[in-house]
Amino acid sequence: MDTPSTLLKSTILSFVIFWSVILTEKEIPLDAIPYMFLSLIPIFLCCMFTICLTVAPFYWSKNEKTAFKTIYNNCFPFYAIALFGVCSLVLITSNFEMSIVAFTASAFFTLLKSWTWIIKPSKTELNEAL
Amino acid sequence: MKQISLIIGALVFSTLFHKQSIGLNLSVFSLVAIIVLLIHNTKAFRQKTTIAHALLYALTAISIFLYNNTLAIVANAMAFVTLVGQVSTQNSSIYVNWLNGLYSFIAGFFHRNFHIHEASQKVEPKIKIDYLHLTKLIGIPLVVLVIFIALYKNGNPMFSNLINGIDFSFINLQWVLVALSGYYLFYNISKPVTVNPATSKDLQIGNSLFLKAHFENEYLKKENQLGFVLITALNFLIVLFLITDVSYLINSVNSSAPELSCQVHNGINALIASIVIAIIIILYFFRGDLNFYNNNKNLRLVAYTWMLLNAVLVINIIIKDILYIYNFGLTYKRIGVLVYLLLTVIGLTTTFIKVKHLKNLWYLFRINTISAFTILIVSCALNWDSLITKYNLNYAKSMDFNYLIELSNNNTFMLKNYLDENDLDMEKALAIEQKYKTYVMTLQDNSWQESQFDTYRIK
Numbered sequence: 001m002d003t004p005s006t007l008l009k010s011t012i013l014s015f016v017i018f019w020s021v022i023l024t025e026k027e028i029p030l031d032a033i034p035y036m037f038l039s040l041i042p043i044f045l046c047c048m049f050t051i052c053l054t055v056a057p058f059y060w061s062k063n064e065k066t067a068f069k070t071i072y073n074n075c076f077p078f079y080a081i082a083l084f085g086v087c088s089l090v091l092i093t094s095n096f097e098m099s100i101v102a103f104t105a106s107a108f109f110t111l112l113k114s115w116t117w118i119i120k121p122s123k124t125e126l127n128e129a130l
Numbered sequence: 131m132k133q134i135s136l137i138i139g140a141l142v143f144s145t146l147f148h149k150q151s152i153g154l155n156l157s158v159f160s161l162v163a164i165i166v167l168l169i170h171n172t173k174a175f176r177q178k179t180t181i182a183h184a185l186l187y188a189l190t191a192i193s194i195f196l197y198n199n200t201l202a203i204v205a206n207a208m209a210f211v212t213l214v215g216q217v218s219t220q221n222s223s224i225y226v227n228w229l230n231g232l233y234s235f236i237a238g239f240f241h242r243n244f245h246i247h248e249a250s251q252k253v254e255p256k257i258k259i260d261y262l263h264l265t266k267l268i269g270i271p272l273v274v275l276v277i278f279i280a281l282y283k284n285g286n287p288m289f290s291n292l293i294n295g296i297d298f299s300f301i302n303l304q305w306v307l308v309a310l311s312g313y314y315l316f317y318n319i320s321k322p323v324t325v326n327p328a329t330s331k332d333l334q335i336g337n338s339l340f341l342k343a344h345f346e347n348e349y350l351k352k353e354n355q356l357g358f359v360l361i362t363a364l365n366f367l368i369v370l371f372l373i374t375d376v377s378y379l380i381n382s383v384n385s386s387a388p389e390l391s392c393q394v395h396n397g398i399n400a401l402i403a404s405i406v407i408a409i410i411i412i413l414y415f416f417r418g419d420l421n422f423y424n425n426n427k428n429l430r431l432v433a434y435t436w437m438l439l440n441a442v443l444v445i446n447i448i449i450k451d452i453l454y455i456y457n458f459g460l461t462y463k464r465i466g467v468l469v470y471l472l473l474t475v476i477g478l479t480t481t482f483i484k485v486k487h488l489k490n491l492w493y494l495f496r497i498n499t500i501s502a503f504t505i506l507i508v509s510c511a512l513n514w515d516s517l518i519t520k521y522n523l524n525y526a527k528s529m530d531f532n533y534l535i536e537l538s539n540n541n542t543f544m545l546k547n548y549l550d551e552n553d554l555d556m557e558k559a560l561a562i563e564q565k566y567k568t569y570v571m572t573l574q575d576n577s578w579q580e581s582q583f584d585t586y587r588i589k
Contacts, residue, residue: 024304072244077229077325080237112240
């Protein structure tokens with residue numbers, strides 16, 4: 001697992017989704033755009049904690065008997081459904097407030113995508129295995 | 131064609147749902163979803179069960195347009211998930227359909243993205259994306275262009291006006307984002323995926339029990355005795371309970387509302403415990419080899435008797451609930467009790483079939499979940515608010531009028547007609563007028579996406 005690369009990609013994806021949603025609702029003055037990038041720090045921290053606590057353990061659970069594909073097949077569907085449930089609950093309780101919509105949308109897509117980054121074997125790995 | 135259908139679906143999705151509440155839009159979305167599924171999965175739609183699920187989904191869509199209540203929306207969501215699951219795998223159990231449908235709807239894109247075709251990967255050359263070059267390719271020209279535009283703007287007022295005149299405000303980014311969500315949704319359901327090994331195992335498991343090669347007669351004899359004694363004792367207990375309960379019912383015909391309510395709810399609690407324990411005990415004893423034991427006739431007989439006595443208990447509660455409804459009118463809770471009793475009768479019947487025809491536990495899960503799903507779909511097709519209002523106004527001996535006012539708007543026109551035809555006191559008349567005016571104003575303010583059947587009634 002390439003942790004720094006995964007965290008970097010997750011942070012960028014989260015940042016893009018979060019601000020894309022926010023910018024559709026609110027106009028941000030040009031002067032404030034540099035400050036927007038400060039949000040990369042909390043986004044990075046959120047990504048680090050959630051990925052390390054909820055996705056990485058599945059990668060670490062791999063042993064000689066189980067393949068990544070098996071882990072993915074057995075765990076990812078239930079992870080996705082549980083994540084969807086939690087995100088929906090947060091959205092409903094917040095009465096679809098825009099900042100919460102942005103947060104949950106970025107969390108949902110980033111966490112699901114991070115599974116692919118962490119567990120999916122790269123083409124290079126596949127070729128080397130062959 | 132297939133890609134175009136997804137794009138059209140996404141555009142329709144955004145048109146229907148962007149800044150709109152539920153109404154006609156959900157009904158139209160349901161039809162679009164069926165069309166998209168049909169285009170992408172023509173093979174699945176050759177099966178009658180898939181067509182039946184699509185029709186049920188369409189029925190819930192119509193219900194939303196007619197009644198626009200929570201029950202119809204819940205039924206629509208359930209029917210949607212079931213249909214998507216049905217398209218993903220035919221012949222699987224309905225709860226596996228729910229799992230597959232929900233998973234496809236949530237993460238079909240990621241699933242398909244992960245399941246690469248390893249055979250084709252072998253021949254693919256290694257693709258190494260040069261991110262640095264890509265950043266340079268986009269970033270440097272962009273920065274340089276912005277600097278030069280700023281310079282030229284200062285140098286030429288006409289160019290400056292031209293640049294300032296560029297207005298992208300006609301593009302609604304939020305609308306685009308909703309369309310992208312719609313595309314994601316339609317892409318996910320266009321080729322539904324399956325959760326394995328849950329689906330494959332479900333397809334392998336049948337509904338019948340089979341005799342094992344070896345079973346111990348002595349052990350089965352003891353278990354048979356234990357089962358017989360236990361269920362017989364429970365039979366005596368339930369008979370005693372029924373006798374006391376019926377005599378109480380006969381002696382207290384003119385009960386007050388709180389008394390009847392207490393009786394119905396206590397009866398329901400007793401019934402829940404009784405039925406659940408009955409089914410668990412029966413399932414325990416009839417889980418395997420005891421079904422094939424030669425001397426199990428008495429055990430079967432007491433088990434059937436117990437199921438029958440539980441059915442009598444159900445009838446007893448139905449009588450109490452009907453008395454309650456007759457005296458104090460219909461409410462959602464009282465209807466809920468009847469629905470629960472119906473489910474109980476179905477549960478007892480399927481348990482009886484399980485024991486009689488040597489079915490396994492999965493048969494019970496399958497048949498009971500299908501029954502619950504069918505009841506949900508059928509119940510969403512009825513206008514319950516209207517039924518409650520009609521019954522309470524015309525047939526109930528007494529009722530709570532405020533309860534009718536607090537019901538959803540589906541009974542508004544009925545209440546208004548009742549007011550026009552009858553002389554009501556000031557308070558009730560005002561409450562009805564207030565409800566009617568508010569509802570009509572809401573209907574008039576609704577956009578076409580939010581419209582429902584009543585919108586066209588007032589025009």
